[in-house]
Amino acid sequence: MMMQKIEAALTALKPVEFQIEDESHMHSRGAESHFKVVLVSEAFNGLRQVQRHQKVYAALGELMQQFHAIALHTFSPEEWQAEQTVPASPHCRGGSLHDK
Template sequence: MKIQTEIESIINQEFDVQYISLENESYMHNVPKDSESHFKLILVCDIFNGKRPVQRHQLVYRTLSEIMPKIHALALHLYTTKEWDERNSSAPSSPKCHGGE
């Protein structure tokens, strides 16, 4: 199973997902073609209500603990439904890689 599919499957099983976007951003880095090493996860879920950003990150990392050793980077953008609506359903763009070609 592809890593991206594994991540999506675990998240959808463990969270009451309102919105999810998982983008493989490996192409933006100096890695072999078709790599699955760098991901950006946008997750909207009301389980994040009342949780600080670090608590949200810890929750997701704990949930993905078995798959984390397989990847190099996971950018997390985690919102409640209210926060997502206030952001007009958008998350920040990822910065360009400084280490690649």
């Protein structure tokens, strides 16, 4: 359910490539709490990484309050054409209040 909400919100950035993965199983916070997003958009042309992330956060708006974490991998179409790789996410190392 949350994955669909995130995907719907990010259509505002007109992605040419979009991938979302629920990585909650790698963490201790429960279902639909951690996500990995690969987003390729012309909206990212000429922007630094922090500016791209700000655009994503703005598109997500209040949804950001409804999950714990999102790993963002943002590319311009030219970068994606050259790169097309995304690093694997690390497993959670704990440290959450939920671990105690």
